[in-house]
Structures are given as structure tokens and as C-alpha cells.
Amino acid sequence: MQSKARAGHRWISRLDRYLVRHVSDLPGGNHDAFFRRLSAAANNGKLWMGAAAVMAAFPGRPRRAALHGLIAQGVASGVTNIVFKTLLPRSRPLPEHLPVFRFVHPQPTSSSMPSGHSASAVAFAVGAGLVKPGLGAALAPAAVGVAYSRVHTGAHWPSDVVFGSAIGAAAAMATRRWWPVRPPIPALTRTAAPAPRLPAGEGLSIVVNTLGGSFTAETAGALHEVFPKAHIVTVESGQDLAEQIAAAADNPGTLALGVWGGDGTVGTAAAAAVERGLPLLALPGGTLNHFARDAGIGSLRDALAAATEGHAALADVGLVTAERGLATDPEVIRLTMLNTSSVGLYPNLVRRREQLQPALGKPLAGVVAMFRTFAAGTPTTLTVDGIRHKVWIAYVGRGRFYPRDHAPLVRPVLDDGVLDLRLITADESFARLRLLWSVLTGTVASSRITHLQEATEVHIDAGGAPMALAVDGEALAGVRAVAYSVRPRALTYYSPQP
Secondary structure, rough: OHHHHHHHHHHHHHHHHHHHHHHHHHOOOOHHHHHHHHHOHHHHHHHHHHHHHHHOOOOOOOHHHHHHHHHHHHHHHHHHHHHHHOOOEEEEEHHHHHOOOOOOOOOOOOOOOOOOOHHHHHHHHHHHHHOOOHHHHHHHHHHHHHHHHHHHOOOOOOHHHHHHHHHHHHHEEEEEHOOOOOOOOOOOOOOOEEEEEEEEHOOOEEEEEEOOOOOOOOHHHHHHHOOOOEEEEEEEOOOHHHHHHHHHHHOOOOOOOEEOHHHHHHHHHHHHHHOOOOOOEEEOOOOOOOHHHHOOOOOOOHHHHHHHHOEEEEEEEEEEEEEEEOOOOEEEEEEEEOOOOEEEEEHHHHHHHHHHHHHHHHHHHHHHHHHHHHOOOEEEEEEEEEEEEEEEEEEEOOOOOOOOOOOOOOOOOOOOOEEEEEEEEOOOOOOOHHHHHHHHHHHHHHEEEEEEEEEOOOEEOOOOOOEEEEEEOEEEEEEEEEEEEEEEEEEEEEOOOO
């Protein structure tokens, strides 16, 4: 075995010298200065850090690609310099192997095997390319150029570069598990449903919550202009929103119920619409309008088009039953959930993420918000479907949300018949460190602290202690237990994309 190893080593050594002689025979020119500068630019990873800074200026996948590239580069550099350069001592090429004008002084003093520059270059390019292939392709010539420059300037033998490049590629693939490439989001799907046409809003009763985040003095006027034949009711401070919605739904001649307000207001209107068998027109008029967004209504123009043509679809609704007060005489509250509900620190996470999102983009804003929220937060002890947990977040989505991690953002199907249950637990040792590490490496979805499942019923009990519950953005304090269920395809809603 040793003789075979020595023979293999001699064969590689002869091949290295053969290739270096051919590099030595190349005529001198401007390319010598170019490769010297390129090699120097990659010292200590400066070239790739600069590329990452440029990529990070663009939110979304370019920024994510930059982070993955840097993580892969860091791993490759550590493995190369700490492990292999210690285990595989090797002398670098000597000045007589290359022309004096090409050989760069001073040469590094560490082991020649493997090439750290090559490892970092390939790791960054492949790591970024796994997230955004176009960027990987753009970075590939620079990575190849850096790797070759180490031979051209006499810093490494060709086999050093090949081995270093292999380490870099392996580091990028290994860290893909740490910062995984998200699977594609399924295509938007609608289940069409019949609904009356409402030209100019004829037969439409609209309830406007004047306490909504986007209500202004011009709102009612704009609605009258878009829907001149609609019956429009404004709910002022001190009036009962649910009563006003019920009265509007029962107004003679009402064929459909419209609502202007946030998700909590839309949920109240949805309950009234389902009870009366009316289609719902959700108008984008609140601080948060997740249901209107998922329905494809981002403006009054979209709403008008859907209502005029009678384009509608079906959606499931979530039923929430919350108990609060004394166990001997609990107050039972029943709510309709169209979007999400949560217990624990999730409301704080969402608030921070939405504050940071305009500047950082959704993925990075979610990471930063997660760090800020859980650095000082404490877990809550809950029993979820009969199993006791220490929980950072208990999240229940009405429908399957994407991505499948701590920051669900998109729901392409509104009638899939499931509840999306996500728990991020603190049951494990070093819970906070595990959580922050999984956020940093993008492995929340695959971490042991994360429990993802789908169900048609979910029960959460705080064991007698009060917990803060949020349903479609509306907070409910002092809740001791909460149960969720699904009513499939109970709601007909107007959508320009049936």
C-alpha cells in the first residue's frame, strides 16, 4: 500500500512539473500583471467580501446568495488552513520553475497543499450559485482566474489548486444543508365559484372601519366614486363593528358583502358572510391586508374588476374557540380566522420583520427580526395536542404557507383544507443557542427545535396560566386554552384571478 501511495505521489509530482513547465513557456505580457493583481485581490478573501457587499445591496436572492457564499468560503478556508495544510506539508514551487518576471516574491510560507485561494474562490462561487445560478455563472470566471493565478505566479502546484478547488466545492455543498435552497413555491390555485355580478356596486353593501390603518377623509368618497350604486356604511369609534357588519349584510337587496379594514375586520365580515351565504369582497383598506393580498385584490381597481365580472373563488375558514377567565366559569370567545394565529413571541417577530422589510428585504428582515426577538425573549410552557412543550412560537396558519420555516410569507392556495402548525420549541438543551444558530445558518425548518405539521384540528392549553393570543392581527389577552378547526370551502370571495 505504501509503495502504491509513493508511486501515486511521484506521478502527481511529475504531472505538476510538466504543467508548470508549460506555464513557464508562455510568453510574457500584460496577462502577467493581470494575474498578479487578481491573485493579490483574493488575499484573505477580500475579493469575495467585496463581491458579497455588492450582491447584498440587492434584496432577496442576491443578498441570500452573498451570505451563503461567505459561509461556504469561511468553512473552506478553515478546513484548508487549519486541517489540510497541517496534515499535508508540501514545498511550494521554486524560483527556477518559472521566469523571474512571473514568479511573485515573497511567496507564502505555509504548506503548498492545498491552495487556500482556490478553495475560497470555488466555495464562494458555488455557494452563491446554489442560491442564484445566474450569479454563480457570473462569478465562475473570476474563481477560475484566481485558481489559475496561483499556478501562474508560482504560489502553488496545479494539484494544490485542484485539491483546493475540490475542498471549496465540497464546503459549498455541505453548507447547503446549513443555508438550504428553498424549494419553489407552488403555483397559485383558485377554485372558481359562482357569484353575482355587481356593476357599479349594485347589490353590494360595504362596511368601512374608520379606525383602520389606511382610512382617511377621502376613503368614503373614493369608494362612492368606484362603487356609486353600493350601500356604504362607516363604523365610527364607539360603534360595535360586528353589529354594523351584520346590519349591512341584512340590508334589503344585499347580494354581496364588502369590507374595508384590516385582517381582523375582514375576519368579522367573513363570519357574517358565511352565516348568510353571501360572497365577500375584501377591499385593501387596513394596516394588514393578508387575505385581500392572497385573494389577488391589491387595489380598488382589482376589486371593481372582480365584482363587475362576478369572478369569485372558494376559501376555507378557520374556527377559533378561546377560553379565558376562571376555569370554573370560563368566558368562551369564538372567532373566524382567515389567515394566521399565534401564541408566544411571534407577534413581536412579525412587527420587527415588517419594520425592517423595506430596507432589508423579506428573507434578511426575517433573520434580523428573529435574532432581536429571541435574544431577550423567554419561552412559554404549553400543551399542544396533548404534548407538553416549552415554546418560543406556536403558529397556526389557515392554509399551507411558504417558505416552510420561521417566516411564512406566501399562501398560494386558499382551500387546501388544512391548518399549518409550526412550533419552535425550547425543550432541548442550549435552546437559545440552538435557535440563534439555526436562524444564522438558515436551518430553522430542518432543526430539531422546529416541529412542522398539518392538521384539521389543533388544541393548545397553557395549563391555567394566561397567554397572549393573536388571531389575524387582533390580540386577545388572558387566554387559558384555544382550539382551532377548519370549515372547508365555506367562504366565497371575489377575486380577479379565479
